[in-house]
Amino acid sequence: MTKFSDQFSGLSRRKFIVTAGASALGSILLKGCLGNPPEPTTNTSAGGASPSVVTTTPNEKRVEGIETTKITLGYIPIVESAPLIIAQEKGFFAKYGMTEVTVAKQANWGSARDNIEIGSAGGGIDGGQWQMPMPYMISQGLITKNKDGLPMYVLAQLNTQGNGIAIAAKHEGKGIGLKLSQGGHDYIKDLAKAGTPFKAAYTFPKANQDLWIRYWLAANNINPDADVSLLTVPAAQTVANMKTGSMDGFSTGDPWPLRIVKEKIGFMSALTAQIWKGHPEEYLAIRSDWVDKHPKATEAILAALIEAQQWCDKPEHRAELVAIVSGKSFFDVPPEILNPPYQGKYIMGDNQPEINDLKMGPLYWHDGIGNVSYPYKSHDLWFLTESVRWGFLPTKTLTDHKTIIDKVNREDIWKKAAKLAGVTAADIPASTSRGIEKFFDGKEFHPDKPEDYIKSLAIKKV
Ligand code: CA
Secondary structure (H helix, E strand, C coil), X not given: CHHHHHHHHHHHHHHHHCCCCCCHHHHHHHHHHCCCCCCCCCCCCCXXXXXXXXXXXXXXXXXXXXXXXXXXXXXXXXXXXXXXXXXXXXXXXXXXXXXXXXXXXXXXXXXXXXXXXXXXHHCCCCEEEEECCHHHHHHCCCCCCCCCCCCEEEEEECCECCEEEEEEHHHCCCCCCCCCCHHHXXXXXXXXXXXXXXXXXXXXXXXXXXXXXXXXXXXXXXXXXXXXXXXXXXXXXXXXHHHHCCCCEEEEECCHHHHHHHCCCEEEEEEHHHHCCXXXXXXXXXXXXXXXXXXXXXXXXXXXXXXXXXXXXXHHHHXXXXXXXXXXXXXXXXXXXXXXXXXXXXXXXXXXCCEECHHHCCECCECCCCECCCCCHHHHHHHHHHHXXXXXXXXXXXXXXXXXXXXXXXXXXXXXXXXXXXXXXXXCCCCCCCCCEECCCCCEECCCCHHHHHHHCCCCCC
């Protein structure tokens, strides 16, 4: 299948060497290769500032007056990046005229952060995949070399779910599941009292994985700042440390959970889909200077991403999706490791039942709650609120949240791109708020009352 995919990108390149009219042969080949291409659409943009579409073949919707055909987007080899890889490999970027997109694998989140500061002109990246609230932290200069910050725009959510909490095998049977038993709770507390605190890792501080493990611990009456030791460790190193017994837990994403279980290094304690169904996960964000300079190209990228997300979400495409992303040039993992999570199959540890439900795995378009791709401002607000909860951001962030979010979140561009991609009105959210969010411990986040959410939580730093 990888071969097929290589072959396809060859065709895809060839297609854009031929002139605007595109040869009949190219068109036929493309149609066959796209499998089940979306129905041809004429200009779907509803006037206003939306770009006009030139439809030259049923599969081509190149944006007129596109400022560039080139961008470099970074990704980390985990399921979150699949829509970016698929947009490239299945020709969706090319379809909208973005014929020179580079999806560039990043060694880790720190390198992605460094590369965005450098920009593609200096050999870095223009944008790509981010854990929240990294685009906000980068914009505000909290994690960049330049303390003035590098303004970024959040443009789409890449996925929901597909993440979880893995625990080292030696702790199996102690009651460390989604909901800690009294015994499991006391066990973790006792480790701290004995001077050997439970050590858990995430791959970048103050972002998703840090926030998920903190939420889960605190909901189980464990103070993440006092009762355990949390630290940043690259994924591969964490697994090695779990093997040797020096790491107790890991907040992680597919395909790591299954690798940990298969190699008997540890067990899955909780899925993020159990902690918060349909939770916000990772995002596409691009440097604001790039977007401001290339507004039509940005819409083209987003329209392609939206189509890729719709493609990724279809159960009948999952086998091909796995064949592509598991390939050497992308995740470089055996496809067997990716098949189960993509079917929503998880072996859970500590006597918890197995999970076998497609809707509990990584999702890219529909999660039964809202639109996965659309970047809800209410989700950005949750990340900012949770950051305030743990003292990562000052409390005044909540007073100023509207200004802060409006500067970074460009859901307006997503909406234009969705029209370009032919998304039906029913699938375009009418509100920037997804409404009240519900967590596994019964807590609720009301986006119009973030302060009340923090008040409702027993364990916090503010
Ligand atoms: Ca993740």
